[in-house]
Amino acid sequence: MSGRTRDRVCPERTCVGCRERSDKRDLLRVVWVEGRCVPDLRGTLPGRGAYLHPTPVCLEQAVRRRAFNRAFRGPGPFDTAELFQRVRQIEQETP
DSSP: OOOOOOOOOEEEBTTTTTOOOEEESSSEEEEEETTTTEESSSOOOOOOEEEEOHHHHHHHHHHHHTHHHTTSOOOOOBBOOHHHHHHHHHHHHHH
């Protein structure tokens, strides 16, 4: 290449709550750990992941639609208390 840097394309994922596609970096990865939906802030936890906009609206839609049951291929119900707490914390931190 002649001195130019290539633009990197950010992969897209679909939010399990609102079903809209967004850049992966704009979504929160959620993994299933021993019956709990755990936020994967660094994106390094092992296992199957589901992606979610870090907003209470999308999280509530995902729970209501049982999207985590489909994403994690399990019967549920999944404990989402830790996830709700983290989403509220993220919402307070954003300007």
